[in-house]
Amino acid sequence: VANDEKADAVRAAAHWFAVLSADDVGEQEHLRWQRWLAADPSHHAAWQRVQALQQRFADLPGQVDRRIASHALRRAVEGRRRTLKTLAGLATLAGTGGAAAWLAAGTADWEPWAGDQRTGTGERRRFALADGTQAWLNTASAVALDDDSGRRGLRLMRGELLIAAGADARQPRRPLEVATAEGRVSASRAARFDVYRDAGCCRVTVFEGTVDVLPAATPLGASVSAGRQLVFDRAGVGAVGVAQALRAAWSTGVLLAEDMRLADLVAEFARYVPEHVACAPEVADLRVVGAFPLDEPARVYRALESALPVRVTRRWNLWTRISAR
């Protein structure tokens, strides 16, 4: 019986927490809560635990922006689902072949292969839409055609897509639209732009023309003009920045580093190779300038070794480590 009472007190405390956290709490409600609180010591004890828990959520280091913290905590769940599935898959794997397959799975976004066009790691593909729009699909990407009478549409499931859209030949002109789980990117006139989807975020980089960005969960979008880029997720758009030529150069098979941190270059390059590539912290901040051939990892590693004070260690074609020489 004592346990039941305690369970009831805990349930009631959770209820009162929800009531009192509301925007407008009436006088009556307050009085009822106080009566509940005073009715039994177990109520008081349960309420103290509620307060202690609340405190733990308030307990963020001073310099951490609460909005950013909340955002990260909410988004991390998406990564979590992927991790759990990956771990479940591990049980059936054995040996080095298994490890390689698992590494590939670990970098995959957890959306099913439903694309009309898809590429494996290290692959790139060029294709054209019925209206003549040119498209390039980058490494480990999937896209589905989503045309209807009102628009020219593509759905990017994973990875990266570069679009060179002409004006629509048909009248009335239909906008060209790239949809992702995070929102829509559309161009109503000729435009060249790149959409890169990664970890619940989309980066839009515009090289010619203007595109409109509309996140899925808010009516507040933004326009991005040529030479600009912007990151958005379902909940909103970030600040507009300067476009990186890198985001178009891949279509020509080149990783273009314009004064890039080595760690960022390695993270970008890792998308194109099946092995795990890690950059040691002591060399992460070295700056790199250069054009690296995406299809020739060995040349990229040699180039890094000759240009920077680093050593590249490769093991069993499973991982590559870049550390100080």
Place this chain on the structure above:
Amino acid sequence: VAGTLTHFDHADELGGLYAQHHAWLHSLLRKKLGCWHRAEDLAHDTFLKVLVSNAATALREPRAFLTTIAHGLVVNHWRRQDLERAYVAALEVHGATHGPSPEERALAVEALCRIDALLANMPPKARHAFLLAQVDGLTYAEIATRLGVSERMVKKYMAQAMHRLLLAEA
């Protein structure tokens, strides 16, 4: 912690355990993590945990015991990495003008890990609503709009989330 150390009064026992199983554990972790160095770190952490845990079980079923501990560490490792990634992406989305220093970033990720651990296994919508209220400080009306549900539903999520937290902590 000092008290639990008495389980391993005999350094020989732990030394033996280490000598016999370290290479095996390291290779297991390397397959899981795909990285020799991280595997080394986690193997080390695994033996540290053994040091402060129940020696009897460790000695009776060493590999099963080490696997269980190592698995927990691997899950934490990925969770932490997910949080760190999400944090960096969130900084970018919110247009943070200057990135945090490595120390600030480590502290922030640490704090996020603590909060995230509290929210483990919470239904996604309750978790979402709870974070928007407790961390962002949004009102129920604002949360209702964001989630596309009624305010009454938001209140229900909040009660559900707090109830789970209280039960998990008990």
